[in-house]
Amino acid sequence: xxxxxxxxxxxxxxxxxxxxxxxxxxxxxxxxxxxxxxxxxxxxxxxxxxxxxxxx
Amino acid sequence: xxxxxxxxxxxxxxxxxxxxxxxxxxxxxxxxxxxxxxxxxxxxxxxxxxxxxxxxxxxxxxxxxxxxxxxxxxxxxxxxxxxxxxxxxxxxxxxxxxxxxxxxxxxxxxxxxxxxxxxxxxxxxxxxxxxxxxxxxxxxxxxxxxxxxxxxxxxxxxxxxxxxxxxxxxxxxxxxxxxxxxxxxxxxxxxxxxxxxxxxxxxxxxxxxxxxxxxxxxxxxxxxxxxxxxxxxxxxxxxxxxxxxxxxxxxxxxxxxxxxxxxxxxxxxxxxxxxxxxxxxxxxxxxxxxxxxxxxxxxxxxxxxxxxxxxxxxxxxxxxxxxxxxxxxxxxxxxxxxxxxxxxxxxxxxxxxxxxxxxxxxxxxxxxxxxxxxxxxxxxxxxxxxxxxxxxxxxxxxxxxxxxxxxxxxxxxxxxxxxxxxxxxxxxxxxxxxxxxxxxxxxxxxxxxxxxxxxxxxxxxxxxxxxxxxxxxxxxxxxxxxxxxxxxxxxxxxxxxxxxxxxxxxxxxxxxxxxxxxxxxxxxxxxxxxxxxxxxxxxxxxxxxxxxxxxxxxxxxxxxxxxxxxxxxxxxxxxxxxxxxxxxxxxxxxxxxxxxxxxxxxxxxxxxxxxxxxxxxxxxxxxxxxxxxxxxxxxxxxxxxxxxxxxxxxxxxxxxxxxxxxxxxxxxxxxxx
Numbered sequence: 001x002x003x004x005x006x007x008x009x010x011x012x013x014x015x016x017x018x019x020x021x022x023x024x025x026x027x028x029x030x031x032x033x034x035x036x037x038x039x040x041x042x043x044x045x046x047x048x049x050x051x052x053x054x055x056x
Numbered sequence: 057x058x059x060x061x062x063x064x065x066x067x068x069x070x071x072x073x074x075x076x077x078x079x080x081x082x083x084x085x086x087x088x089x090x091x092x093x094x095x096x097x098x099x100x101x102x103x104x105x106x107x108x109x110x111x112x113x114x115x116x117x118x119x120x121x122x123x124x125x126x127x128x129x130x131x132x133x134x135x136x137x138x139x140x141x142x143x144x145x146x147x148x149x150x151x152x153x154x155x156x157x158x159x160x161x162x163x164x165x166x167x168x169x170x171x172x173x174x175x176x177x178x179x180x181x182x183x184x185x186x187x188x189x190x191x192x193x194x195x196x197x198x199x200x201x202x203x204x205x206x207x208x209x210x211x212x213x214x215x216x217x218x219x220x221x222x223x224x225x226x227x228x229x230x231x232x233x234x235x236x237x238x239x240x241x242x243x244x245x246x247x248x249x250x251x252x253x254x255x256x257x258x259x260x261x262x263x264x265x266x267x268x269x270x271x272x273x274x275x276x277x278x279x280x281x282x283x284x285x286x287x288x289x290x291x292x293x294x295x296x297x298x299x300x301x302x303x304x305x306x307x308x309x310x311x312x313x314x315x316x317x318x319x320x321x322x323x324x325x326x327x328x329x330x331x332x333x334x335x336x337x338x339x340x341x342x343x344x345x346x347x348x349x350x351x352x353x354x355x356x357x358x359x360x361x362x363x364x365x366x367x368x369x370x371x372x373x374x375x376x377x378x379x380x381x382x383x384x385x386x387x388x389x390x391x392x393x394x395x396x397x398x399x400x401x402x403x404x405x406x407x408x409x410x411x412x413x414x415x416x417x418x419x420x421x422x423x424x425x426x427x428x429x430x431x432x433x434x435x436x437x438x439x440x441x442x443x444x445x446x447x448x449x450x451x452x453x454x455x456x457x458x459x460x461x462x463x464x465x466x467x468x469x470x471x472x473x474x475x476x477x478x479x480x481x482x483x484x485x486x487x488x489x490x491x492x493x494x495x496x497x498x499x500x501x502x503x504x505x506x507x508x509x510x511x512x513x514x515x516x517x518x519x520x521x522x523x524x525x526x527x528x529x530x531x532x533x534x535x536x537x538x539x540x541x542x543x544x545x546x547x548x549x550x551x552x553x554x555x556x557x558x559x560x561x562x563x564x565x566x567x568x569x570x571x572x573x574x575x576x577x578x579x580x581x582x583x584x585x586x587x588x589x590x591x592x593x594x595x596x597x598x599x600x601x602x603x604x605x606x607x608x609x610x611x612x613x614x615x616x617x618x619x620x621x622x623x624x625x626x627x628x629x630x631x632x633x634x635x636x637x638x639x640x641x642x643x644x645x646x647x648x649x650x651x652x653x654x655x656x657x658x659x660x661x662x663x664x665x666x667x668x669x670x671x672x673x674x675x676x677x678x679x680x681x682x683x684x685x686x687x688x689x690x691x692x693x694x695x696x697x698x699x700x701x702x703x704x705x706x707x708x709x710x711x712x713x714x715x716x717x718x719x720x721x722x723x724x725x726x727x728x729x
Contacts (some may be wrong), residue, residue: 006571013568013575016510020582022507027484031502034489035593041602042595 079614083265090144090264093131095152098262099157100127102173103165107418108354108361113180114288115339117355118332119358121281125325126365129257130425133432136238136256143264151472163415177651184297192298195584199305202591203314207279210318211272214600215618216493216660217625221320222651224248228255230656233614234663235261240440242666245648246447246462250694251433253368254322269613273575275317278324283308285331286555290562292338293521302583303391303558306507309590311490312551315597319492326373329366330532331641333359333380334555338525341387349407350485352400357419364430371445372549375539379532389525412560462648467539489598495544500554501593502586507579508557515560524561529556599623619654628693628721629654633691635719636662636689643667643687650696671700675708675715680723690715690723 044051101123108123109116133139135149159168188196195271224247232238238256240248258274286307290300307313336359340352347355366373388394408416438444443458445465450458452467460672461606479498481487484505487496500508515522533553540546568576596605604623608616619629629651636642645667646652656662665685669678682690692702709717718724 009570009572010575013572016514017575017578019510020507020579024502024582024586027502027505029486030483031490031593032589034598035502035589036600037409038596038598040593045602056125 060258063329064101082104085268086264089147092147092154093143093150093260093264096153097124097128097131099150099154099165100131102170102515103157103161104416104422105421106165106169107415108358110336110339110355110377112288112291112339113184113286115335115355118281118284118288118335121277121284121334122329122358122362122365123283125257125277125281126361126425126429128260129253130429132256132260132263133253133429134240136236136259139235139237141232141236141238141259141263143231145262147367176663187297189298191580192301195587196301196305199308199587203308206314207273207276207318210597212613213605213616214272215268215608215616215621216320216653217270217623218319218321218494218620219624220247222292222625222653223649224250224652225252225255225322226258226268226271226320226618226653227656228659229258229262230250230268230653232256232259232659233266234656243652244646244666244668245650245652247648249433249437249441249446251368251371252442253429254325254370255363256421257325258320262660265440267614269303269658270617270644272318272320274320277326278328279308279313279317281328282313282324282331282552282555284314285328285335286558288335289331289338289525289555289710290559291310292335292342293525293559293563294342295559295562296566296569299562299569303562306503306561306583306587307558308553309501309503309587310499310551311501311556311590311594311598312494312548312554312719315499316493316548316551316628319597321492322369322547323548323551325369326366326376326446326549329362329369330373330376330380330552331555333362333377334383334525334528336362337380337384337528341384341391341393341524343393343397347400349400350411353404353408353419356401356404357422361422361426364426367430368433372536372539375535376532376552378535379528380528382531383524383528386527386559390520390524413510436717453560465539465541469538471539471542472534472537474542475540475546476546477541482547490593491599492544494548498547499551500557501590503561503583503590504557506586507561507582508554510562511564512557513565518567519560519563522560525559526556529553614658617654617658618659625651625654626693626695626721628691631719632689632691633657635722636691638662640689641665641687642689642691643682643685644691645669645701646693646696647698650693655691669701671698671704675711675713678705679714682725688725690716691721692723693721 040051076484084112101120102372104123104127105120106118109120110119131146131149132141135146140146140149157165159643164171185193216222224245227245228248232255254274257277258271261270261274262268283304287300287304290303290503291297295303313324313327340347340355363373384397386396388397408419411419434444438445440446443449445458447462448458448465449456449463450465450467482496482498485497485500490497490499490501498504502652512526516526526664533550540549565576565579568579600623604621608621617633619633621627622630632642632644632655638657641663642655643665644652644655652664655664665687667678667681667685667687667690669681678690682688690705692705694702705723706713706717708715709723713725715723716726
């Protein structure tokens with residue numbers, strides 16, 4: 001791969017990574033809350049007193 | 057009205073169903089019969105597999121898993137129609153098939169060949185595994201372990217609770233298990249007439265234990281088939297083992313698929329078959345070296361069997377088939393293999409004519425079985441009602457093509473536009489949590505949006521090789537949307553669609569493999585995070601609270617009743633379980649979308665009878681209808697019975713002459729009345 005092509009590939013890969021991270025951030029609102037809610041509930045059940053209740 | 061404590065006491069009395077030795081004996085005999093019947097199913101599947109196999113391992117894995125489902129459904133349907141859907145007859149048939157095959161069957165499917173195949177499979181799996189990088193091995197092991205544990209726990213801990221399952225899918229299963237026969241019965245839910253290959257397969261899981269504790273496992277074979285098919289499709293496109301495996305694991309983490317697989321829904325079965333045909337189709341058009349006539353013939357027959365099987369599961373597969381045809385034709389045209397493919401198809405017909413009589417007979421038998429599983433339900437409905445799609449009528453545009461039962465399937469551009477508008481609203485799952493019926497969400501999850509959408513667009517620009525497959529997915533979705541009833545739940549028919557993101561991702565991964573190790577590491581980290589978040593959100597179906605889990609887990613597994621699981625089932629159902637003796641016939645009246653299944657009980661011991669009545673009739677007439685059907689009990693529930701009927705029954709009970717309200721939702725004929 002020539003250095004020009006390599007540079008182009010790197011730029012394309014970085015653009016894709018930024019796009020991916022942007023999409024992830026966009027999807028996180030509001031899905032991150034739904035995704036982690038049960039894990040949080042479970043942790044609260046298994047570690048009573050360690051993890052505070054919502055709003056607590 | 058009884059208080060809660062008395063309900064609990066009655067419940068414990070009414071539910072203590074089987075004595076310990078009797079229960080142990082029925083459990084042991086059930087497991088033994090299931091084992092023997094399972095061997096018979098595996099033997100049939102193996103025979104068909106030898107007949108239709110490919111020379112590519114990933115396609116052979118797809119083929120075998122599908123044929124196990126196909127064989128189990130075929131055996132259960134045949135036995136059910138003969139009224140022999142009981143453990144012993146099923147075991148006798150299974151054992152008989154194995155013995156006959158091994159004693160007088162051809163060596164090709166005998167015990168020595170089975171042993172050779174198993175050894176070959178193990179050796180191939182070892183070689184395959186050695187070629188995977190260590191970090192991906194870890195990811196695979198963790199993914200498979202977490203998925204398996206999640207599936208096993210949910211199947212064991214919770215009874216079924218998803219809406220359509222409780223109205224008609226499992227109502228069929230319960231009635232057939234109870235009667236030992238597959239047939240129609242009187243019920244207000246006309247959708248019990250719908251094609252029911254998924255329900256037949258589910259019945260295989262209930263008849264041996266005469267209990268629904270394993271019923272949610274009926275979707276697991278479809279899940280495995282779907283994931284294998286994504287891997288095979290990516291491999292068929294010439295993508296690397298690592299990229300294909302990552303893509304397959306990613307599709308396996310799709311929330312919509314995970315939720316539906318143990319949600320006792322038939323959509324995963326259709327999705328799996330669609331993806332299976334996609335994998336076979338890609339292989340057909342990508343072959344530059346050509347296929348032998350026999351292999352092509354076998355693969356073509358396998359495609360036909362898959363399509364027929366899906367028709368007998370849910371008719372909407374017909375709307376997705378043009379997309380699959382497009383994949384093969386446009387792919388072969390783009391690759392320049394169209395002429396050789398058509399030539400090979402002609403050649404395969406010639407090889408059929410030249411083949412031995414035994415081979416031809418076996419192929420014809422396989423096709424006959426496919427036609428039986430594909431056509432039985434629609435032909436039965438046509439004969440009984442004059443409408444093969446009963447209870448659905450069909451309109452195309454403004455034309456009524458087939459008179460309706462109680463629902464209309466409308467095909468038109470207006471439906472497509474409305475469905476696309478709904479998809480746009482749901483895109484990004486921004487309207488709520490992803491739950492089993494996919495209300496207001498696509499259910500595609502973290503991987504599809506974070507990685508899938510970007511790499512799909514990348515592949516659109518950068519990978520022409522993927523265009524036929526991408527076009528096929530899009531066309532299938534568009535044609536499906538021509539008829540998919542626009543509703544908050546319309547995406548549940550499209551759980552196969554996120555697979556296209558996985559295939560595109562496999563291509564993207566291979567591109568990164570070139571000289572971009574840092575980017576690759578970062579993308580691998582994102583894959584790991586998105587897979588983890590996908591699974592985290594569906595650990596509890598995104599719906600079941602820890603309290604609900606505790607309630608169910610506090611009971612023995614035999615007593616985890618769908619009627620007592622009040623996630624979607626009203627409290628009235630618990631009253632029916634608590635107050636009506638198992639030996640009595642329970643009358644019920646629900647709407648055409650009401651829950652019937654929970655009334656059967658988890659061990660299918662409660663006999664039910666539908667009591668039709670209207671709120672205009674007299675109380676005496678209702679009691680008479682109950683007596684005519686040999687029951688003293690009449691069950692109704694809000695949301696599941698019309699409000700007018702419930703008010704009418706309350707008025708009858710207030711007079712206290714003929715009916716009285718035994719508990720909320722449960723009416724009993726007065727002994728003196």
